[in-house]
Amino acid sequence: MDSLFIQSGYQGPDSNRQHNFIEGANSSERGMRVARRVLVAGGGGFIGHHLVNRLKREGNWVRAVDLHPPYFEPSQADEFIVHDLREYQACLESTKDIDDVYQLAADMGGIGYITANHAELTRNNVLINAHMLEAARKSSVSRYLYTSSACVYPSFKQNETQVAPLKEADAIPADPERGYGWEKLFSEQLCSYYRSDFGLQTSSVRFHNIYGPLGTYEGGREKAPAALSRKVALAENNGWIDIWGDGLQTRSFCYIDDCVEGLTRILKSGRPEPINLGSNELISVRGLAELIVTISGKTLKIKTDPSKPQGVRGRNSDNGELFRVLGWEPSVKLREGLAATYSWIYDQLRQGGRAKPPQPIAPVIR
Numbered sequence: 001m002d003s004l005f006i007q008s009g010y011q012g013p014d015s016n017r018q019h020n021f022i023e024g025a026n027s028s029e030r031g032m033r034v035a036r037r038v039l040v041a042g043g044g045g046f047i048g049h050h051l052v053n054r055l056k057r058e059g060n061w062v063r064a065v066d067l068h069p070p071y072f073e074p075s076q077a078d079e080f081i082v083h084d085l086r087e088y089q090a091c092l093e094s095t096k097d098i099d100d101v102y103q104l105a106a107d108m109g110g111i112g113y114i115t116a117n118h119a120e121l122t123r124n125n126v127l128i129n130a131h132m133l134e135a136a137r138k139s140s141v142s143r144y145l146y147t148s149s150a151c152v153y154p155s156f157k158q159n160e161t162q163v164a165p166l167k168e169a170d171a172i173p174a175d176p177e178r179g180y181g182w183e184k185l186f187s188e189q190l191c192s193y194y195r196s197d198f199g200l201q202t203s204s205v206r207f208h209n210i211y212g213p214l215g216t217y218e219g220g221r222e223k224a225p226a227a228l229s230r231k232v233a234l235a236e237n238n239g240w241i242d243i244w245g246d247g248l249q250t251r252s253f254c255y256i257d258d259c260v261e262g263l264t265r266i267l268k269s270g271r272p273e274p275i276n277l278g279s280n281e282l283i284s285v286r287g288l289a290e291l292i293v294t295i296s297g298k299t300l301k302i303k304t305d306p307s308k309p310q311g312v313r314g315r316n317s318d319n320g321e322l323f324r325v326l327g328w329e330p331s332v333k334l335r336e337g338l339a340a341t342y343s344w345i346y347d348q349l350r351q352g353g354r355a356k357p358p359q360p361i362a363p364v365i366r
């Protein structure tokens, strides 16, 4: 198995032990309480990287594992390991001496990517999730959070643009997104079996379109907010951009800061059943594009491309259960989060000499 240690905050095995003052199961016998030893699987990815930053700010000891380091800035993890988590041995090494696991590693991307790669993507994610759960059990991890998706919800509940927000119980009877959604639904079930059969504290979170700075914005895996921001930033003023589908399809989008806040709260809650984590601010894809154009300060025409995949007709998050369990729900307004995201993507493209003026003014969130 290939593995590689990358220096970041990591100072070597002995220094790890010096930070080993934890309240979790692996360390309770030490009787000390400062922080926990946390694994972020997928810590080189968009959400995982933001989560590592957050966990470090809270004073935890963090190990991040991924196929690659974060693309846009160095990881703050105490230890960053390049591992392929489809391999059981890699999962075992990753979960060793860990209290809490956030499992975000997945082969995934936007609608174009997930609809074009059913077999390979599903196989990769089945292997990662089956091996990660078993390794977490073998390593006596105390809390395990699995990141699922709104793609588990049945297509027959998402045929209208003005769709009823999806409640957790809507997932069954099942008719999820082919490939990616079926695997997510199955892995949620597997988490529940590990909880009931082996006593591993598992939680499953269903994300609804997470977006923000430091995420992929080109190459085919990017999601709608990042793809549209890139198109707008690259467009000449008074030019045009294209959007996929007829643009009337609706979604809600959740800003990354809210996502990370929700993740840490859900893990601590110990909630056994899957729970939504998303915004309930519904908008059409055309509306999303128009909002980004307004933020950019440009005047652009929007052309639709019905030949491109557009996913379900409408999807929104019902946050009733989230609020009942946590007394909290996402609060960053779409306009605010998009302004921060557009500004970051514009800046990335400007550095490569590709963005077209005007330059946006970077906003401050909250």
Ligand SMILES: NC(=O)c1ccc[n+]([C@@H]2O[C@H](COP(=O)([O-])OP(=O)(O)OC[C@H]3O[C@@H](n4cnc5c(N)ncnc54)[C@H](O)[C@@H]3O)[C@@H](O)[C@H]2O)c1
Residues within 6 Å of the ligand: 041, 042, 043, 044, 045, 046, 047, 048, 065, 066, 067, 068, 083, 084, 085, 086, 103, 104, 105, 106, 107, 108, 109, 124, 128, 147, 148, 149, 150, 206, 207, 208, 209, 210, 211, 223
């Ligand atoms: N971003 C969203 O809107 C969204 C929506 C629903 C669900 N999710 C889920 O949230 C999690 C994180 O998503 P993200 O947006 O940060 O995606 P991402 O693609 O940025 O991060 C996933 C990371 O997993 C890593 N990975 C893939 N295969 C791996 C392997 N075999 N071994 C080790 N690492 C591997 C990738 O390299 C990547 O860095 C995923 O489980 C995803 O399915 C995300």
